[in-house]
Amino acid sequence: MSRVITCTCGCDRTGELGVRTWIRPCAMRWRNAGRPETGPPPPSRTYPAGRPADRRDAYAAHRDAGDTPEQAARRLGVSRATRTRYEARYQQTLRDQGGSDVPERP
């Protein structure tokens, strides 16, 4: 069974328990980094640690700045599946805001 914990690596995120007292993404980073005694390396150099919504905002900001979906996803270090989700949300937000693909109101 999985358990939801607050990660102690310093990222302050909550998620499913991965290894020791870290959530899965952090445990994975730790493993990929060669299991250093100091614990997982910091979550990222490019995106702010925090709630998924923060990263979605960051994604939107990169897209607004002219990045392609691929570039924005790479900056944030998100997977292809996550990118697809963020992009869908981004497009939805554009529509909600009355973006160019929405007919103007009379």
Ligand SMILES: [Zn+2]
């Ligand atoms: Zn963590």
